[in-house]
Amino acid sequence: MVTPSALVDRLAQVRAQIETAARHAHRDPNAVTLVAVSKFHPASSVQEALAAGQRVFGENRVQEAAAKFPALRAQYPDIRLHLIGGLQTNKAKDAVQLADMIESLDRPALADALAKAADSVGRMPDLLIEVNTGDEPQKFGVPKEQADAFIRTCRQRFGTSLKGLMCIPPATQDPTPHFQLLRSMAQTHGLPVLSMGMSADYPQAIAQGATLVRVGTAIFGARPATP
Incomplete structure (x- = not known):
């Protein structure tokens, strides 16, 4: 685990790099929100x-998330928790109770489960649709050719709770075309939030309009062994 002083230094460096990337893209740095990925x-x-x-x-x-964040939220009420991983339908109720934003809505069955959970719990987190821009079979995300129809359906169903789109480009490809595709889809559907860019490529994502960047390793250091 990275030492506390190193973590704080890395966080400051990432914030500075976000500001630099935004200014290079002639964007307001305050328009880019850092999501610190604390998994593991x-x-x-x-x-x-x-x-x-x-x-x-x-x-x-x-x-x-359930093991970490309720106690932290009690101390820091303004904390915001994003669930960014593939979500099983049987975890929908827990996700709706815990999260401020779910970034991985990607199929009708999950939409059904989230709607049912929201009715039961009495709250709906903000939602992003994850698009599999590389059509990689091993990854979560709605396939590209199905994305427009799914976005339209979810906008009708969830209204203003649907805020935008998320993607994870293929690791072996230039991410920029994938970021451009996601931006184009978001513009077509009038969605303001673009979650794209991770530790290796978030400056490129900011150049293409990212409003959320998900950065883990560059802040927290190498992940511990997966539990």
Whole structure:
């Protein structure tokens, strides 16, 4: 695990790089929100980032988020939790209770489960549709050719709770065309939020209009062994 002082330094560096990338793209740095991806890292590391002013965090697993964030939220009520990993339908109710944003809506069955959970719980988090811009069979995300129809259906169903789109480009390809495709889709549908860019490519994503960048390793260091 990265030491607290190193974590704070890395967080400051990422923030500075976000500002630089935004200014190079002639964008307001305040239009880009950093999502600190704390998956597999302990609550103590999240606490260090919170103490340094970070408030938006991303987790892949509902179970891990449930173990960390309720206690942290009690201390920091303005914390925002994004669920960014593939979501199983049987975790929909827990996700709706925990998350401020779910970034991985990608299929009708999950839309059904989230709608049912929201009715039961009495709240609906903000939602992003994950698009599989590389049509990679091993990845989550709605396939490109189905994305427009799915976006239209979800806009009708969820209204203003549907905020935008998310993607994870293929690791072996230039991410820029994938970011451009996602931006084009968002513009077509009038969706304001673009979650794209991770530790290796977030400056490129900012250049293409990202409003959320999901950065983990560059802040928290190498992941511990997967639980």
